[in-house]
Amino acid sequence: MADGGAMAAPRAAAGGTMQRMARRKSTVAFLLTLPLLAVIGGLVAWPAAYAMYLSTLNRRMTAFIGLENFAILLDNETFRGVIWQSCFFAITAVVLKALIGFWLAHMLHHIPTKGQRLWRGMLLVPWVIPPALSTLGWWWMFEPSYSSLNWLLAVFAVPAVPWLGEPWWARVSVIIVNVWYGAPFFMIMYLAALKSVPEQLYEAADIDGATGWQRLRYVTLPMMRNIISITVLFSLIVTFANYDIVRVLTNGGPRDLTHVFASYAFQVGVLSGNIPRGAAVSLFMFPLLAVIAYFVLRGINERTKEIGA
Amino acid sequence: MADATLSRRGVLAGGAAITALQAPAVFGQAMPTLRCAFWDHWVPTGNGALRQLCGQWGERNRVNVSLDFINTTGNQLQLTAAAQAQSRSGHDIISLAPWDVGSYADQLEPVDDVMGRLIVKYGPANQVAEFLAKHRGGWRAVPATSGTQNKPALCRFDLLEQHAGLDVRAMWPAEDRRGPGADNWTWDTFLRAAEACHRAGVPFGLPMGQFTDAVDWVGALFASYGARVTDERGAPTIRGNGELRQVMDYAVRLARFLPNDVWAWDDASNNRALISGRSALVFNPPSAWAVAKRDAPQVAERCWTIPMPSGPRGRFLAYLPWNSAIWAFGRQKTAAKQLLEFLGERESAEVTTTTSNGYDIPPFATMSDFRVWSAEGPPVGTIYNYPLKAHHQATPSIAFAPAPPELASQMYIQALNTKVIARVAQGGETIEAALGWLEREINNMRRG
Numbered sequence: 001m002a003d004g005g006a007m008a009a010p011r012a013a014a015g016g017t018m019q020r021m022a023r024r025k026s027t028v029a030f031l032l033t034l035p036l037l038a039v040i041g042g043l044v045a046w047p048a049a050y051a052m053y054l055s056t057l058n059r060r061m062t063a064f065i066g067l068e069n070f071a072i073l074l075d076n077e078t079f080r081g082v083i084w085q086s087c088f089f090a091i092t093a094v095v096l097k098a099l100i101g102f103w104l105a106h107m108l109h110h111i112p113t114k115g116q117r118l119w120r121g122m123l124l125v126p127w128v129i130p131p132a133l134s135t136l137g138w139w140w141m142f143e144p145s146y147s148s149l150n151w152l153l154a155v156f157a158v159p160a161v162p163w164l165g166e167p168w169w170a171r172v173s174v175i176i177v178n179v180w181y182g183a184p185f186f187m188i189m190y191l192a193a194l195k196s197v198p199e200q201l202y203e204a205a206d207i208d209g210a211t212g213w214q215r216l217r218y219v220t221l222p223m224m225r226n227i228i229s230i231t232v233l234f235s236l237i238v239t240f241a242n243y244d245i246v247r248v249l250t251n252g253g254p255r256d257l258t259h260v261f262a263s264y265a266f267q268v269g270v271l272s273g274n275i276p277r278g279a280a281v282s283l284f285m286f287p288l289l290a291v292i293a294y295f296v297l298r299g300i301n302e303r304t305k306e307i308g309a
Numbered sequence: 310m311a312d313a314t315l316s317r318r319g320v321l322a323g324g325a326a327i328t329a330l331q332a333p334a335v336f337g338q339a340m341p342t343l344r345c346a347f348w349d350h351w352v353p354t355g356n357g358a359l360r361q362l363c364g365q366w367g368e369r370n371r372v373n374v375s376l377d378f379i380n381t382t383g384n385q386l387q388l389t390a391a392a393q394a395q396s397r398s399g400h401d402i403i404s405l406a407p408w409d410v411g412s413y414a415d416q417l418e419p420v421d422d423v424m425g426r427l428i429v430k431y432g433p434a435n436q437v438a439e440f441l442a443k444h445r446g447g448w449r450a451v452p453a454t455s456g457t458q459n460k461p462a463l464c465r466f467d468l469l470e471q472h473a474g475l476d477v478r479a480m481w482p483a484e485d486r487r488g489p490g491a492d493n494w495t496w497d498t499f500l501r502a503a504e505a506c507h508r509a510g511v512p513f514g515l516p517m518g519q520f521t522d523a524v525d526w527v528g529a530l531f532a533s534y535g536a537r538v539t540d541e542r543g544a545p546t547i548r549g550n551g552e553l554r555q556v557m558d559y560a561v562r563l564a565r566f567l568p569n570d571v572w573a574w575d576d577a578s579n580n581r582a583l584i585s586g587r588s589a590l591v592f593n594p595p596s597a598w599a600v601a602k603r604d605a606p607q608v609a610e611r612c613w614t615i616p617m618p619s620g621p622r623g624r625f626l627a628y629l630p631w632n633s634a635i636w637a638f639g640r641q642k643t644a645a646k647q648l649l650e651f652l653g654e655r656e657s658a659e660v661t662t663t664t665s666n667g668y669d670i671p672p673f674a675t676m677s678d679f680r681v682w683s684a685e686g687p688p689v690g691t692i693y694n695y696p697l698k699a700h701h702q703a704t705p706s707i708a709f710a711p712a713p714p715e716l717a718s719q720m721y722i723q724a725l726n727t728k729v730i731a732r733v734a735q736g737g738e739t740i741e742a743a744l745g746w747l748e749r750e751i752n753n754m755r756r757g
Contacts, residue, residue, distance in 0.1 A: 059715060059757050069757055076753045077746065078723075144570035144578060145587070165570035247383075253519045254572040255731050256723075270391050271384060272719040273412035277757060 054279040061276060069280035078256050079264070079281070085171070086260040086285070090239040093178040098232055100179065101186020108187070109194045120191070127184035135248040138177045139164075142249065167257040170250050174258055177245050182238075186231055193227040194220070226300050233296045240285050261285060342373040343641045343648060346389060348404040348456040348631055349380035350665060351596055358664035359455055359652075366651045372644050381406075393636065401639035402649065405450060405632045407441050407707060408721055411714020414444035418635040418642050423650045424448040431655065431673040437705045438630045438672040444714070450632035451649040452672035454658040458594040459670055459695060459705075460525050460627035465511070466613040468589035472509040473502035481615040483683060483690025485700050496533065499618040500563055506589040507566035514582030514591040515567055516574035517731060519724035523574065525627035526592040526617070527726045528708020531556050533620025538709065538725070538747060543716040543755055547748045552622075557730065557740045564734035572735050584608060592617065592627060594668050595685075595692045602687075610687040614694050616701040626697050628705035630672065667692045674699075719754045 058065050073079045104123060108116055126134065141149045142163035150160040163173045201219045210218065221228075243262035246252060252259035252267060259267070261281055269278015345363065350356050356378050367374035377400065379386040387406060393399030394413050405413065424442075428434060434442075438452035469475045475498070480490040503513045516523040531537070534556035540546050547553060564571075568582070580597040582588035584605050591597060601609035617626055633652070635645040651657060658671040659679050667681045677696040685692050697703055708726055709717040720726075725747060732743040 065757060072753060072756045075756075077749060144573045145568065145581060146585075162570050162573070164573040166572075170573070250573065251519055251575070255728050255736060266384075267722060268719075271387055271722040273391075273409065273715065274719060274757075275391070275395075 051279045051283055054276050055283055057276040059274050059276060069277050070284070073277065073280055073284070078259075081256060082259045082261060082264045082281070083284070085258060086240060089171070089175060089178070089242075089260055090236055093175050093182065093239050094232060094235045096175070096179045097182040097186050097235060098228070100183040101231075102190050104183065104187040105190035105194055108191055120188070123187060124184045126181050127188075131181050132244045132248060134181060135177055135245050138173075138180075139249055142173050164250055165254060167254055170254060170258045174245055174249055177249060178239060178242060181245070182235060185235070189227055189231045190224065193224045197223045226303055229296050229300055233293055236292070237289055240289060340371050340373045341641055341644060342375055343367070343402070343644045344375045344377070344400040345402040345645075345648070346377045346379050346386070346400040346404060347402075347633075348386055348453075349378035350456060350668075352599065352665045352668050355455065355665040355668065358661040361664075362652060362657050362660060363648065366648055370644070370647065372641075372648075374648065379404075397636075397638045399636065401641045401645045402633055402635055404453065404456065405634050407630055407632070408714050408718030410442050410450045410632050410634060411444055412718055413634070414449045414714070416637050417444075417449040418637050418639065418645075420448045420451050420635065420646060420649065423451055423646050423653070426650060427451075427653045427673070432675045434672045435628065435630070435674065435705055437628050437707045437710065438632075440710055441630060441707065441714070442632050450634035451653055453631045453633045454652070454661045454669045454671040455665070456631035457670045457672065458629050458668060459697060460522065460529075460592045460594060460629065461617055461695060462615050463583060463591050463593045463595070463597055464613050464615060465583070465586075465589045465608070465611050467611045468506065468509070468511050469502060472511065472589065473505040475502055477613050477615050481613075481694050483693035485698060487700055494616070494618050496530065496559060496618045496620050500559070500566075502590075503563055503566040509589075511587060511589040512566060512568050514574075514579040514588035515563075515571060516576070516579050517564065517567065517571040517727050517734075518574050519727065520574070520576045521629060522576045522579055522593065523727045524708050524721055524724050525629055527560070527730065529592075529617055529625040529627040529706045530560065530620070531708070531726060532625040532704075532706040532710075533618070533622055534559070535620075535622035537711070538720070539712040539716065539751060541711045541713070543713045543751075545748045545751045547744050547751075550744075553744065554740060555621075557733065557744070560730045561734045561740070564730065572731050583612070595666065595695055596668055598691060599666050599668070606687075609691075612691055613688070614692050616694060616697075616703050619703075624701065624703040625706040626701070626703045628670075628697075628707055630670075630707075667695060670696055716751070716754055720751065723750075725750060 054061070055069050056064055056066055058068075108119055108123070111119060141147060144162070144165050147160070147163060149163065153160065162169055164170050197220060201223070202215060205215050205219050240260070241262055242260060243266065246258055246260050246263040247266070250258040252263050256264075261284060265278045265281035267278075268281055269275045272278075347356070347359055359378075360376060363374040363376055366372075379389055381387070386404060387409070389399070390403055390405060390409060390413065393403065394416050397416070410417065424434070433439070434452055438457075442448055442450040442452050464477050466477045469477055476490065479488045480494060482488050506512055515526060517527070531553075534552050536550065536552040536556040537546055538553065571578075579588070579591040579593055580600060583591045583593070583597045584601045586605065586608050595614065598609055598612045598614070601612065616624060618624070633649050635642055635649070639645060652661075653672075655671075655673075655676055658669075658673075658676055659681075662669045662671065662679050663681045667679075667685050671677075671679075674697070677698055679696075682696055683690060683693050694701065697705060707721075709720045712720065729743045729747045732738045732746060733740055736743075738746075
């Protein structure tokens with residue numbers, strides 16, 4: 001009996017501790033976030049860490065070679081071209097998407113509410129179609145031998161354009177498709193931001209005799225600064241990681257002049273059987289994007305605090 | 310010492326357990342499942358042969374054969390192989406692209422016993438198939454019939470006769486003999502014909518992009534000039550390589566007579582060029598002709614397949630073999646070997662080839678006489694010269710041989726041979742500058 005009593009006391013104490021822990025809000029919050037943490041850990045953190053580990057191995061994945069894969073890549077003309085193309089592609093596409101999205105949002109914002117819904121729905125169509133599928137549609141329009149765009153140009157006696165066969169046209173084609181696909185995202189984000197700008201600010205600006213440009217420059221843009229930063233950052237990351245458009249439209253050609261990081265990583269890593277080097281290609285922009293993300297998010301935080309204060 | 314403590318009853322029990330595990334499935338017992346990932350055939354009826362054969366074999370051996378046909382659109386099959394190699398789990402048998410046997414050799418079950426028996430029956434295997442499926446002297450995969458293809462010249466005989474004065478049906482009749490003019494079927498004759506057809510508005514549809522059709526035919530062209538970019542150890546052989554400069558010069562001249570967008574062509578572009586009647590010649594298996602038979606019969610009935618032209622070092626035929634390999638981590642390795650041996654038999658190969666309308670090429674030269682190749686039409690005999698036959702006096706080739714697989718696969722996938730030509734013909738570089746780039750690329754690929 002003595003033994004039984006001695007065992008019961010700590011069990012009761014343990015039960016009490018468990019109950020106290022369960023009653024604490026932080027514990028409940030932690031338990032509720034566990035599924036999300038597991039998903040992030042399993043689908044984001046672990047693959048990223050594994051890719052980093054892979055990038056430090058030799059081709060046969062039998063020896064650790066440190067950062068040698070990155071050094072080899074930087075020594076390669078084709079890869080240096082890929083860096084340039086990826087930057088050109090991402091920056092051009094994001095700038096165009098932002099400008100077109102902003103312009104579309106403004107146009108929509110001034111349409112009466114009744115008709116706005118229809119236009120908003122139609123303009124969102126490119127964004128909701130799976131990009132691999134819509135890119136296939138674009139490929140049919142650009143197709144080297146039977147381009148429907150060239151057929152239309154021929155109607156107006158304009159010479160055929162080698163959309164995918166000539167390097168610069170191929171780059172332009174890839175950017176056109178990316179902008180077509182991504183501009184609706186900017187549009188919808190900017191439209192939401194525009195709707196949240198208090199009307200009184202514009203009224204005050206009007207009283208002060210502000211022109212349309214001044215309203216945009218001193219009221220709209222400052223009020224949208226955070227959303228612009230977030231969308232540009234998000235889109236920059238996604239565009240740098242773009243794969244399907246290049247894969248479907250050009251497969252990186254002609255002469256590797258349209259490859260971006262993701263398409264080149266797939267070619268080097270999976271198709272050519274050099275997984276460590278493919279991992280190195282895919283991780284190449286990670287440090288730069290991480291730094292950009294840090295500064296952009298810090299700026300947003302500071303502005304939010306200023307507004308709060 | 311352990312033996313001394315082993316009882317008679319224990320030995321009997323152990324023996325019974327081992328026998329039970331090894332015994333073939335008998336009625337009332339669960340059948341073992343053999344999981345196979347085969348290449349999803351382009352030809353709509355192509356998978357039917359494997360379904361039929363595997364069904365037959367499974368029934369006879371009381372094995373449940375589970376088949377997955379995985380396509381190569383979007384490189385799904387290559388991705389599957391890469392994922393299974395990484396996770397060391399998946400199918401028992403997997404179709405591997407030409408260079409992938411070398412890439413995964415250490416994870417594949419040796420199949421020397423299977424190939425040994427097949428070679429005894431049917432003679433030596435195709436030399437390219439052997440080069441690709443053997444690793445460190447041992448067979449690591451069984452060269453497959455399903456999906457394996459040659460890429461000879463698929464011609465519009467009427468256009469070639471009209472514009473280039475070549476009667477290809479007379480040169481290469483549907484018989485085991487060479488006709489008049491066959492000896493002059495060289496790359497120089499080809500260039501003159503390309504120029505004539507270009508002038509007539511039906512240029513040869515030769516892709517120069519980064520897909521396999523382009524890499525394969527350019528590989529055969531290089532081989533027929535004796536132009537190698539590396540030696541057997543993978544060291545570049547570019548400096549002072551006269552053959553390489555000769556073939557580069559030829560390819561750049563030929564490119565002038567091709568459609569100006571061939572640099573962006575994929576594996577379907579050449580088919581479309583032929584089927585639409587815009588092109589007088591492509592290098593392709595009979596799939597383009599088969600589609601034309603359905604969609605443009607007036608084109609199909611004017612098609613004729615002939616060997617590739619010959620160069621200073623002989624005639625080479627672009628050959629793209631698929632391989633069936635058994636993962637070393639597979640659970641049914643013995644059954645997998647038996648199935649692959651069955652699929653390699655002449656009767657099975659003939660079923661496969663016939664079901665694919667003659668598309669599939671078996672890995673043994675002694676099997677180049679299947680009836681389907683002489684019977685298919687219209688016109689009857691159009692694919693008679695599709696398999697490599699003795700009177701072609703040709704050698705099968707794959708681009709970048711004899712480089713080691715781990716290097717060759719990179720050069721092949723990254724299409725270094727078409728890119729080096731494109732740098733000159735499209736990019737305006739000198740041949741020396743382009744070859745310098747090629748050497749740096751190869752050296753870079755060899756590192757790490």
